[in-house]
Amino acid sequence: MATALECLGIAGGMEEIVEYEPRIMTALISNPPSATLRVSHLGEHALGALRTLRFPPNLTLSTYTFPGYRSDATSDGVHTKLLELLAANAAYLCSVDFDAAIYELLESAYAHLPLQFPNVKTITMPRFELSRRGCSDLFPNVRYFRNSVSGFTKRLEQGLLWPKLVSAEGFGNTVIWLAQQHPAVRRLHFSSLPAEVHGGAIFKEVCNILGTRQILSVSLPFNIVTSFSGDGRPLGQSFVDDHLALESFWPGLATALPHARFLSIIVRWSIAASRTTLEVFFAVITHETVASLDALPELRYLALRFLGYVPGRERENLQDAPDYFPTTEALSSLWFNSIHALEYLELDLTPLGMKRTWWRRQPICDAAEPNLPGAPCRVIRVSQEEGLSAREYFDWDGCR
Structure with missing residues (x-):
């Protein structure tokens, strides 16, 4: 095993490693990774072998489970060893991603083992496995929250969990709840919107929630949906919901933000896209009301993504009708001409047969004041490296 590791991931097999390759465990304890450790399927023997391990600041940990069988994590021996290992490292951890069983164990053991992780700033949960008090007692200083499963396993009371929370990522019901309870949030990234907040009326509700906070960075997914008649016949496709007027979409976001x-819009379609699907998508991203975003004086980075399956014949239709469906060059010109504060545009239209591209506004040097909004400029395509760097910067600017 290398002796200067920064990151290490071991996906399963820890019990077998302890039994058949104990030298690996010895090397891991002697030379732990300096930044990140990801270990899955920890059982009693592995926990015993790792009892003196010093964790790096970023830890992803899961217990040993088999679908359909009793988990080793339910035994008292595993509980004790896991708690001892976490207690020995609690002060060193800055970012944690545990499975549901570990979060439940930490909360249930708190009465007799009041373990606290004072330096954890980033927490990832499958869903809310902790009570409100459990969140604040165990992890009092969280600033960045992520979750990967929709819903709550416990009914959370209204109120503040983490006074310093600035960023929430995950499923819509969780992100919306956190935004409602935490006035300091600045960054909200939705992996989906919950079913009860889809539709024209709910788009307004989401905008109202966004508008109550000083949001600097947001990512929102919206679906193209099929409308049906009373007898179940498909009537056509529309954006978000057939009750939402397209004319109100971009102005609604501009008012709320x-x-x-940083603004990322993901447009999704769940089945094979037809020509109608593509027409709806391009109608959204070329609508004249995109100019309403020009009212956002700080908007520097905008990302547009289409997510879905596009059959080969529909991709060919795009290439055969350049006057009907715009190219990435035409789209970049439209958006930079519409939003004068914009510095970077990301277009991720790979399902349409187009490469993911990044575009940047480049002022003309001989302009009187080249850095002022509205000054003469040209739009240039930039490298993926520059684009991803700009995305990272503007996504998190003001949200650290």
Whole structure:
């Protein structure tokens, strides 16, 4: 095993490693990774072998489970060894990603073992496995939250969990709840919107929630949906919901996000896209009301993504009708001409047969004041490296 590891991931097999390759465990304890450790399927023997391990600041940990069988994590021996290992490292951890069983164990053991992780700033949960008190007692200083499964396993009371929370990522019901309870949030990234907040009326509700906070960075997914008649016949496709007027979409976002510096819009379609699907998508991203985002003086980075399956024949239709479906060059010109504060545009239209591209506004040097909004400029395509660097910067600018 290398002696200067920064990151290490071991996906399963820890019990077998302890039994058949104990030298690996010895090397891991002697030379732990300096930044990140990801270990899955920890059982009693592995926990015993790792009892003196010093964790790096970023830890992803799961217990040993088999679908359909009793988990080793339910035994008292495993509980004790796991708690001892976490207690020995609690002060060193800055970012944690545990499975549901570990979060439940930490909370249930708190009465007799009041373990606290004072330096954890980033927490990832499958869903809310902790009570409100459990969140604040165990992890009092969380600033960045992520979750990967929709819903709550416990009914959370209204109120603040983490006074310093600035970023929430995950499923819509969780992100919306956190935004409602935490006035300091600045960054909200939705992996989906919950079913009860889809539709024209709910788009307004989401905008109302966004508008109550000083959001600097936001990522929102919206679906193209099929409308049906009363007898079940498909009537056509529309964006978000057939009750939402397209004319109100971009202006609604502009009103809700007056401080935004980073905006990502993901348009999704769940089955094979037809020509109608593509027409709806391009109608959204070329609508004249995109100019309403020009009212956002700090908007520097905008990302547009289409997510879905596009059959080969429909991709060919795109290439055969350049006057009907715009190219990435035409789209970049439209958006930079519409939003004068914009510095970077990301277009991820890979399902349409187009490469993911990044575009940047480049001021003309001989302009009187080249850095002022509205000054003469050209739009240039930039490298993936520059684009991803700009995305990272503007996504998190003001949200650290």
